[in-house]
Amino acid sequence: xxxxxxxxxxxxxxxxxxxxxxxxxxxxxxxxxxxxxxxxxxxxxxxxxxxxxxxxxxxxxxxxxxxxxxxxxxxxxxxxxxxxxxxxxxxxxxxxxxxxxxxxxxxxxxxxxxxxxxxxxxxxxxxxxxxxxxxxxxxxxxxxxxxxxxxxxxxxxxxxxxxxxxxxxxxxxxxxxxxxxxxxxxxxxxxxxxxxxxxxxxxxxxxxxxxxxxxxxxxxxxxxxxxxxxxxxxxxxxxxxxxxxxxxxxxxxxxxxxxxxxxxxxxxxxxxxxxxxxxxxxxxxxxxxxxxxxxxxxxxxxxxxx
Amino acid sequence: xxxxxxxxxxxxxxxxxxxxxxxxxxxxxxxxxxxxxxxxxxxxxxxxxxxxxxxxxxxxxxxxxxxxxxxxxxxxxxxxxxxxxxxxxxxxxxxxxxxxxxxxxxxxxxxxxxxxxxxxxxxxxxxxxxxxxxxxxxxxxxxxxxxxxxxxxxxxxxxxxxxxxxxxxxxxxxxxxxxxxxxxxxxxxxxxxxxxxxxxxxxxxxxxxxxxxxxxxxxxxxxxxxxxxxxxxxxxxxxxxxxxxxxxxxxxxxxxxxxxxxxxxxxxxxxxxxxxxxxxxxxxxxxxxxxxxxxxxxxxxxxxxx
Numbered sequence: 001x002x003x004x005x006x007x008x009x010x011x012x013x014x015x016x017x018x019x020x021x022x023x024x025x026x027x028x029x030x031x032x033x034x035x036x037x038x039x040x041x042x043x044x045x046x047x048x049x050x051x052x053x054x055x056x057x058x059x060x061x062x063x064x065x066x067x068x069x070x071x072x073x074x075x076x077x078x079x080x081x082x083x084x085x086x087x088x089x090x091x092x093x094x095x096x097x098x099x100x101x102x103x104x105x106x107x108x109x110x111x112x113x114x115x116x117x118x119x120x121x122x123x124x125x126x127x128x129x130x131x132x133x134x135x136x137x138x139x140x141x142x143x144x145x146x147x148x149x150x151x152x153x154x155x156x157x158x159x160x161x162x163x164x165x166x167x168x169x170x171x172x173x174x175x176x177x178x179x180x181x182x183x184x185x186x187x188x189x190x191x192x193x194x195x196x197x198x199x200x201x202x203x204x205x206x207x208x209x210x211x212x213x214x215x216x217x218x219x220x221x222x223x224x225x226x227x228x229x230x231x232x233x234x235x236x237x238x239x240x241x242x243x244x245x246x247x248x249x250x251x252x253x254x255x256x257x258x259x260x261x262x263x264x265x266x267x268x269x270x271x272x273x274x275x276x277x278x279x280x281x282x283x284x285x286x287x288x289x290x291x292x293x294x295x296x297x298x299x300x301x302x303x304x305x306x
Numbered sequence: 307x308x309x310x311x312x313x314x315x316x317x318x319x320x321x322x323x324x325x326x327x328x329x330x331x332x333x334x335x336x337x338x339x340x341x342x343x344x345x346x347x348x349x350x351x352x353x354x355x356x357x358x359x360x361x362x363x364x365x366x367x368x369x370x371x372x373x374x375x376x377x378x379x380x381x382x383x384x385x386x387x388x389x390x391x392x393x394x395x396x397x398x399x400x401x402x403x404x405x406x407x408x409x410x411x412x413x414x415x416x417x418x419x420x421x422x423x424x425x426x427x428x429x430x431x432x433x434x435x436x437x438x439x440x441x442x443x444x445x446x447x448x449x450x451x452x453x454x455x456x457x458x459x460x461x462x463x464x465x466x467x468x469x470x471x472x473x474x475x476x477x478x479x480x481x482x483x484x485x486x487x488x489x490x491x492x493x494x495x496x497x498x499x500x501x502x503x504x505x506x507x508x509x510x511x512x513x514x515x516x517x518x519x520x521x522x523x524x525x526x527x528x529x530x531x532x533x534x535x536x537x538x539x540x541x542x543x544x545x546x547x548x549x550x551x552x553x554x555x556x557x558x559x560x561x562x563x564x565x566x567x568x569x570x571x572x573x574x575x576x577x578x579x580x581x582x583x584x585x586x587x588x589x590x591x592x593x594x595x596x597x598x599x600x601x602x603x604x605x606x607x608x609x610x611x612x
Binding site: 004185186187188211212213214215217218220221222252255258259262263264291292293296 | 492521
């Protein structure tokens with residue numbers, strides 16, 4: 001087989017990317033309890049919320065209360081999404097460790113998602129990244145619709161590299177490349193990453209897959225083969241994409257950890273603790289979590305625990 | 307990327323391996339209509355039932371009626387499972403194209419599944435294979451619990467090769483290696499297949515994955531990398547394993563075809579026709595089919611079609 005990394009780092013995005021796409025509104029106290037459970041699982045990165053205007057994402061309107069309510073475990077990076085300077089100021093106020101900025105690789109999705117052209121977005125993010133760095137924060141850049149756009153179809157890799165490099169020029173510390181609508185196939189991911197090696201600072205890239213067509217773990221596998229060691233995931237497979245019809249949940253953290261650990265790749269995550277956290281948040285939303293690990297547990301009768 | 311095959315062959319096992327593990331009893335007429343739909347999808351292999359005693363698998367007690375009721379499309383191989391000479395005789399009576407015999411690589415699972423030791427099973431299958439070949443039938447051999455047994459845990463590859471080669475010595479034309487309880491991980495599959503190349507007639511091997519932990523497509527991917535071009539799958543992800551607690555459905559034909567076609571690998575299967583067949587059988591069982599392709603369709607409002 002291809003060379004496998006010994007260790008993989010997971011960016012838990014469930015409290016942000018997961019919950020922002022769930023219809024159910026979770027009580028602030030429950031979010032705090034959940035994030036505290038996540039902090040005990042061995043994960044060392046938790047994106048806990050988004051400082052966007054509540055008009056856009058009402059599910060995350062309590063970002064400040066969550067930031068101030070959680071118990072911060074030393075060694076864990078607590079990150080939050082910020083769309084603009086106002087969001088950044090609020091995030092800095094609550095002393096987050098890292099902020100994330102975001103934009104799309106496709107013009108139409110960018111316009112529909114953040115109501116700006118890509119060029120206009122560059123100007124906003126340039127300010128945000130500069131100010132965040134000046135405040136001593138590390139910055140993560142998300143690029144969405146990397147493998148396909150719900151409005152434009154396939155997206156040219158060159159377009160993704162261009163957007164990515166603009167973000168790196170601004171000073172981002174890590175780049176997350178998102179298959180927002182879950183259309184990437186392993187061959188496409190492989191060919192994309194092969195090209196990316198020559199175009200983008202590879203070691204600073206995390207892949208962000210959605211499991212819409214069940215290919216997320218296969219896409220992880222080819223990414224591992226290409227040397228990627230950082231992956232975004234949302235516990236239980238929470239979430240989806242509000243701007244893309246039919247897009248289902250994020251790659252599930254528990255399924256990712258399970259596969260990696262079964263393959264002998266270290267994640268640092270305790271699967272039992274992770275399951276406790278998943279069972280807790282499942283009990284607070286109005287549906288079963290879609291991850292395979294949770295489906296197995298639910299069938300074994302643990303559905304109402306937590 | 308690794309070299310990809312241009313074409314992959316799919317063995318549709320839904321009417322047998324799928325339905326035998328569903329609680330719902332499907333009317334014979336519905337099975338016939340479903341198999342006729344499958345025959346129109348471009349699949350060229352359909353395992354339509356099992357000639358086992360109804361005491362063991364009541365869901366498939368109408369094997370003869372199904373065999374006699376379906377419209378046989380030229381170019382499609384219609385196969386049926388047979389556990390012993392009695393089953394074989396019934397199968398031959400209905401003029402099947404191919405028969406399948408089965409056993410486990412693990413002693414305990416074999417004992418619990420077919421109530422015989424592995425040695426005793428060899429003697430039964432030897433007769434069945436010889437007689438089937440004499441009757442001009444091709445024969446497929448299933449080996450289950452290849453990557454793990456619900457009773458014994460991990461199974462030594464050498465044990466699998468031994469059982470496999472005994473079946474090849476009997477005269478089987480194709481071998482299907484089953485991850486019966488869905489525990490295989492891509493690293494394990496890769497290492498197994500690497501060893502297998504030197505031990506078993508590789509070109510006659512099909513892989514049979516279950517998607518219990520969501521790794522089936524990732525396991526397909528490493529199998530493709532190792533040169534495997536034949537895969538078993540059940541439409542919609544029907545089925546599971548009655549002898550293994552918590553084991554969920556087969557690798558879904560529709561998800562497999564979707565991934566392969568997205569990767570530019572030819573399957574010969576028409577995805578729209580496949581979806582029609584899936585929608586039909588979904589309407590006849592009391593639950594939504596678990597495949598991602600059907601989940602997407604169901605969310606888009608097609609749940610009650612067919």
